[in-house]
Amino acid sequence: MTQPILAIQNLSAGVEGRQILKGINLVIRPGEAHAVMGPNGSGKSTLASILAGRDGYNITGGEAIYCGKDLLELDPEERAREGLFLAFQYPVEIPGVNSTYFLKAAYNEIRKHRGQPELDAMEYLTFVKERMKILNVPEDFLKRPVNHGFSGGEKKRNEIFQMAVLEPKLAILDETDSGLDIDALKIVAIGVNKLKRPANAQLVITHYQRLLNFIVPDFVHMLYDGRIVRSGGKELALELEETGYELMVNRAAVPA
Amino acid sequence: METKTDAKPKQPMMENGPYLEKFERFEKGAKGPAWVLAARKAGISHFTELGFPTLQDEDWRFTNVAPIAKRPFEPVVEPTRDAVAAKALNQFTFAGLSGSRIVFVNGHFAPELSSVAKLADGVKVMSLAGALASDTALVEKHLFRHARADANAFTALNTAFFQDGAFICVPAGKAVAEPIQILYVSTAKDNGTTAHPRNLIVAERGSQVTIVESYASLRDAADFTNSVTELVAGDNAAVEHLKFQDESQQAFHIATVAAHFGRASNVVTHSIALGAKLSRTNIYATLAGEGLECILNGLYLTRGEQLADHYMIVEHAQPHGASHEYFNGILADKSKGVFHGRILVRPGAQKTDAKQTNKNLLLSDDATANTKPQLEIYADDVKCTHGATIGQLDDESIFYLRTRGIALEKARRMLIHAFAGEIIDRIRCEPVREELDKLVWERLEQNEQVALNP
Ligand SMILES: Nc1ncnc2c1ncn2[C@@H]1O[C@H](COP(=O)(O)OP(=O)(O)O)[C@@H](O)[C@H]1O
Ligand SMILES: [Mg+2]
Numbered sequence: 001m002t003q004p005i006l007a008i009q010n011l012s013a014g015v016e017g018r019q020i021l022k023g024i025n026l027v028i029r030p031g032e033a034h035a036v037m038g039p040n041g042s043g044k045s046t047l048a049s050i051l052a053g054r055d056g057y058n059i060t061g062g063e064a065i066y067c068g069k070d071l072l073e074l075d076p077e078e079r080a081r082e083g084l085f086l087a088f089q090y091p092v093e094i095p096g097v098n099s100t101y102f103l104k105a106a107y108n109e110i111r112k113h114r115g116q117p118e119l120d121a122m123e124y125l126t127f128v129k130e131r132m133k134i135l136n137v138p139e140d141f142l143k144r145p146v147n148h149g150f151s152g153g154e155k156k157r158n159e160i161f162q163m164a165v166l167e168p169k170l171a172i173l174d175e176t177d178s179g180l181d182i183d184a185l186k187i188v189a190i191g192v193n194k195l196k197r198p199a200n201a202q203l204v205i206t207h208y209q210r211l212l213n214f215i216v217p218d219f220v221h222m223l224y225d226g227r228i229v230r231s232g233g234k235e236l237a238l239e240l241e242e243t244g245y246e247l248m249v250n251r252a253a254v255p256a
Numbered sequence: 257m258e259t260k261t262d263a264k265p266k267q268p269m270m271e272n273g274p275y276l277e278k279f280e281r282f283e284k285g286a287k288g289p290a291w292v293l294a295a296r297k298a299g300i301s302h303f304t305e306l307g308f309p310t311l312q313d314e315d316w317r318f319t320n321v322a323p324i325a326k327r328p329f330e331p332v333v334e335p336t337r338d339a340v341a342a343k344a345l346n347q348f349t350f351a352g353l354s355g356s357r358i359v360f361v362n363g364h365f366a367p368e369l370s371s372v373a374k375l376a377d378g379v380k381v382m383s384l385a386g387a388l389a390s391d392t393a394l395v396e397k398h399l400f401r402h403a404r405a406d407a408n409a410f411t412a413l414n415t416a417f418f419q420d421g422a423f424i425c426v427p428a429g430k431a432v433a434e435p436i437q438i439l440y441v442s443t444a445k446d447n448g449t450t451a452h453p454r455n456l457i458v459a460e461r462g463s464q465v466t467i468v469e470s471y472a473s474l475r476d477a478a479d480f481t482n483s484v485t486e487l488v489a490g491d492n493a494a495v496e497h498l499k500f501q502d503e504s505q506q507a508f509h510i511a512t513v514a515a516h517f518g519r520a521s522n523v524v525t526h527s528i529a530l531g532a533k534l535s536r537t538n539i540y541a542t543l544a545g546e547g548l549e550c551i552l553n554g555l556y557l558t559r560g561e562q563l564a565d566h567y568m569i570v571e572h573a574q575p576h577g578a579s580h581e582y583f584n585g586i587l588a589d590k591s592k593g594v595f596h597g598r599i600l601v602r603p604g605a606q607k608t609d610a611k612q613t614n615k616n617l618l619l620s621d622d623a624t625a626n627t628k629p630q631l632e633i634y635a636d637d638v639k640c641t642h643g644a645t646i647g648q649l650d651d652e653s654i655f656y657l658r659t660r661g662i663a664l665e666k667a668r669r670m671l672i673h674a675f676a677g678e679i680i681d682r683i684r685c686e687p688v689r690e691e692l693d694k695l696v697w698e699r700l701e702q703n704e705q706v707a708l709n710p
Contacts, residue, residue, distance in 0.1 A: 052659050055651070080661035092656040096674025105670075106660035113661070145674075146656075162660065 003068055004029050005170050005201045006051075010062035012226075013050055020046045022226035023062065028170065033202040035212055035237060038223035039245045044205045045089055047223070048174040051203075052086035053079050067169070080106075081113035083169030087159035087176050089205075094146040102146050103128070107165055131164040135191045152179040160191045167195070172203045177211035189214030209241035224249050274328050276304060279416055288388050291396060299405045299415030306409040318594040318626040319536055319565045324508050329450035329480045335364035340441060340474065342369055348439065348472045349502060349695050353687055355434030356381045358422050361441050363451030363481075365420050373434065378427040381436055384454055387423035394425060399456050402486040403514035408538065410510045414484040418454035421483075424467060425457075428490065431464035435496075435685050438469045442503065444479035453483040457497070461490035461518070466685045467497045471511075473504035473531070480508040487525070491518040491545055496525075496684050500692075503531035505560060512538040519545025519574075526683060527554040528692065529564040530699065536565040543570070543577040543605075554583040555679040557699060558591035558623075565594035570612075572605040572638075581612040584679045586672055587623035597642065598630040605635045612642040617649065617675050669700045676700075 004027050011024040020043045028034055038044050050057050051064065053076030064071040071079065094102075108118045119127065132139070137157060147155050156176050163171050173192070177185055192202065192215050204215055212220070212234065220236040221228045222245070229249055230236060240248055279300045286293060308325035309316040340361050345351055358381060359369035365383035372381045380391065387395050405412040422438040440453055459465050471481060481503065489495045503509050509532040517523050527537050539552060556564035570579045585593035595614040616625035629642040649671050657667035676696045683689035 054655055075664070076655060076658035077661050077663050077667075080659050086659050088656065088659075092650075092652050094653050094656065094671070094674070096677045097657075097670050102657070102660070102662075102670070105666070106657075106662055109661040109663070166660065 002030055004065070005067055006071070006203075007065045008062070009065075011050075011059070011064055012061035013046065013057045013059045015057060019060070020057075020226050021050070024226075024228060026221065026228065028201045028203060030201060031198045032219065033196070033204060033215060033217045035204045035206060035215075035217035035220045036223050036228075037206055037209075037220060037237060037240055040207070042223045043226045044223055045174055048086055048089075048172050048203075048205055051079075051172060052076060052084065077109070080166075081110050085163050085166055085168030085171045087156070087163055087171065087173045089174040089178070091147050091150075091155040091159055093148045093150070095148045097146045099144055099146050100142045103142070103162060103165060106162070110166055128165060131161065134194055135161050135164055136187050137161045153181070153184045156180055156188065157184065160188050164191055164195055169200050170203065171200070172205070174205045175207060176204075177206055177208065185211060186214060209237045212237045222248060275413065275416075276300065282417060288385075289392055289396075292388060292399075295400045295405070296416045299412045299417075302405045303409055303412035303416060306412060308409055315567060315596065318592070318596075319534070319563060321510075321534070321536075323534065324480060324510070327448055327478075327480075329448050335361065335366075340366065340369060340443060344474060345369060345439070345441070348441075348470065349500065350437060350439075350468055350470060350688065350691055352691070353435055353437060353468070355436055357437040357439060358383065359439045359441065360420065360422075360451075360453060362443055362449065363419050363421075363440070363453050375432060376426075376430040379430055379432055380423060380425040382423050384421040384423040384456055385419070387456075391423070391425075394458075395423065395456065398458055398486060398488050400486075402488065402516050402542070403484045403512055403540070408512060410482050411484055411512050411514075414452040414454060414482050414512070417450075418452040418484070421454035421456070421485075422469075423456050424465070426459045426463040426465045428460040429462045430460075432466070435466040435468050435688055438467065440471045440481065440483070442471075442473045442477075442479050442481065442507065443475060444473070444477040445475055447478035447506075448480075449477070450480040450482065453481065455483070455485040457485065457487045459489050459493040459495045462492045463490065464494045465496075466688070467495070468500060468688060469498065470500040470502070471509060471531075472502050473507060476504045476506055478506040478508065478533070479504075481510070483511045485511070485513045487513060487515040489515070489517045489521040489523045491520060493518065493521045493523075495521070495523045497523070498526040498528065498683065498685075498688060499537065500528045501531055501535055501537070503535075505531065505533060505562065507532045509535040511536070512540070514540045516542050516544055517548050517550055519548060521545065521548045521550075523548075523550040524682065524684060525550070525552050526679075527552075527566060529554070529556040529558075529566070532562065532564075534563045534565075536567065539566070539568045541568070541570045541579065543572045543574060543579060546574045547576040549578045550580070551682060552579065552581045553679055553682045555676055555696075556583070556585045556593055557676070557696065558585070558593060559588040560591060561589070562591040563594065564592075565596075567594075567596045569598045569600060570610060572599070572601045572608040572610060575604065575606045575608070577605065578609040579611070581614075582679060582682065583614045584675060585614070585616040585625055586619065586676060587616060587625060588619040590620070590622040592623065593625045595625075595627045595644070596630070597628070598632065599640055599642070601633040601635050601638050601640065603634040606637040608635060608638040608640070610638070610640045614644045615675070615678075616644075616646040617672065618646065619649070619672070669697075672700055673697055
């Protein structure tokens with residue numbers, strides 16, 4: 001079997017005085033799309049943050065192996081250069097940092113890490129324009145400071161645009177769908193699907209089943225109180241939505 | 257944490273005595289018209305009365321000038337024969353700017369290093385000492401009228417001892433397209449030398465000019481620069497003035513910019529403080545005409561044990577005036593930034609719109625920022641706002657940049673640069689803005705402190 005892109009084993013983590021993740025197990029292989037669903041506060045963003053390398057969490061047990069490497073040992077920028085990408089649930093506004101400059105710097109860091117030469121200004125521009133077109137991103141996104149003054153929907157779309165430029169091996173989308181109207185949602189989904197490659201994988205975190213009509217997952221996991229309590233195919237998402245998280249948990253708790 | 261105040265009473269006689277003596281000697285050799293001599297005498301007597309400020313002075317609470325007061329600073333009376341090669345000036349910021357440049361070495365005019373471009377009719381770019389001889393009446397109309405020797409001991413000292421400085425006058429309706437540079441170079445090898453540069457800039461009615469006033473050092477010494485610049489913008493004049501202080505890390509730098517703005521003028525002044533162990537820039541702006549707009553903009557970047565202090569008084573004397581102050585400080589290591597901004601709205605200055613912001617970015621736990629706004633408003637129909645912040649780099653922004661593959665150090669630099677950019681972007685003269693932007697970026701790259709405190 002091919003090496004997994006991500007293998008999380010019994011991962012437990014928390015913040016001071018509080019356990020948030022209580023033994024997560026999850027294996028993601030090339031070509032797969034996984035969805036993680038769960039109620040608010042179940043630990044979805046915490047999982048995404050820890051994978052991306054956010055400070056401030058204590059890892060109390062378990063491990064996360066990314067393409068054979070100990071992910072938790074790497075700095076956030078090293079993870080990014082190794083192809084991990086997090087689309088933030090709440091992207092940060094960074095006034096004063098020019099988007100064009102920022103994205104080009106990020107892109108070149110990643111290329112450099114892959115041993116590819118930097119693109120010259122023209123080549124880069126052509127490439128970025130093509131990505132903008134795929135995602136229907138307005139030109140002025142690049143002229144404004146990073147996310148500065150963007151609406152909620154624009155911020156989410158900007159995350160997907162960055163993802164399209166940086167071409168990650170593992171894309172983690174943290175509730176990219178929330179706050180989007182159906183048209184915006186479709187654009188996000190089209191982007192995600194167009195950029196899907198057999199060697200890459202996606203971890204789509206969502207609160208609603210809606211997005212999964214457009215991004216069809218191979219596996220669905222239900223996160224509840226820091227644990228994956230159910231896993232299944234794409235039909236699990238529908239079941240979850242119909243039954244509701246609470247009931248599902250109760251069912252899960254009762255041995256069949 | 258604040259420095260403990262020195263409880264010792266001030267001893268003006270002990271500190272002023274040497275200056276009095278020096279003045280008596282200096283006075284004998286001083287040249288120039290009688291009215292200048294009279295001003296000098298008034299200056300020394302104000303200085304004797306005022307004495308050096310101490311931490312007990314409300315306006316000097318955060319900046320201890322005892323190191324200046326205690327050291328017997330010697331004015332450089334004669335031009336040093338320590339010739340500065342023109343090439344040596346190339347290392348300085350703005351060396352590549354086109355336009356006129358007049359250069360002073362240790363406070364003395366260096367004609368061989370200066371070059372005055374072909375300018376519009378009647379525009380004067382020359383040494384003040386020269387102008388006192390050739391354009392006495394014009395100079396007399398403005399000199400000493402704006403910088404008050406009775407209110408500031410350092411201005412008093414400068415008035416008593418100044419040797420030379422720049423005189424720039426743009427006649428009514430004339431425009432100078434390229435920036436005019438005034439460059440002060442210190443070559444002091446030894447500690448304790450002093451220069452008292454005195455500049456007079458007059459932009460007459462409806463004229464336009466950009467002026468860059470720089471202070472730089474060729475060597476690393478604890479010398480003392482005590483400059484005074486009087487800046488007069490006539491009615492409808494458009495003036496951009498940038499003071500750039502990049503002296504040696506041991507230097508003491510006290511400067512006063514006393515500015516007077518006429519009706520419907522449009523003035524931007526910038527103060528950029530990068531160098532010196534201790535620097536204090538006083539900006540006194542008088543909005544003397546109706547319906548004018550001015551921006552006072554500033555950036556201080558300190559590290560090590562540097563202290564950069566800005567003290568402003570913005571006086572709205574007439575109705576319908578707008579003044580906007582924007583000062584950002586970036587403080588690393590154990591350095592300290594001080595901002596003291598007073599807005600004074602005179603009776604009758606209705607419809608005043610005065611805004612003040614001071615933002616400080618602390619790059620280390622040991623850096624400190626003191627900020628003190630002060631509003632004094634004697635008119636009822638005015639809009640005055642002020643805001644101050646002292647903070648650190650935003651962790652969430654740093655994390656965001658890092659998740660895109662950008663290294664921690666670079667992420668920090670990008671954010672610091674953005675913070676400086678808020679100020680730099682207000683510089684209107686493009687080549688000046690671009691050069692400063694580049695310089696700040698380079699300084700940040702050099703500053704290893706940037707990597708600490710993730
Ligand atoms: N840094 C933190 N400090 C304290 N509590 C946190 C922190 N991060 C997350 N939590 C808590 O952990 C739980 C899970 O949060 P989160 O991962 O954001 O959930 P979700 O994304 O599933 O809504 C919540 O109760 C939240 O309040
Ligand atoms: Mg969340």
